[in-house]
Amino acid sequence: MDISSMIMGASIASIAWIAFYPWAQLRRLRAIDARNAAPDATSD
Template identity: 75%
Template sequence: MDVTSMIMGASIASIAWIAFFPWAKLKRLKELDEGEKGITPR
């Protein structure tokens, strides 16, 4: 594999990671929030 394709792959991977990671975190926070609401009624 040459350097340009490696750089392209890395940039695509980093963009995908930046796009995906906040969504996963948001989903996890939502699940935790739902769990808390279920356990402790306010």
């Protein structure tokens, strides 16, 4: 494998990481909010 192929693979991987990671965090935060919303609604 030559250097240009390695650079291309790394750039594709980094773009995929940038695209995927915020969505994974958002899904995790939504799950936390949903879990915390139920006890807060009953305590009012």
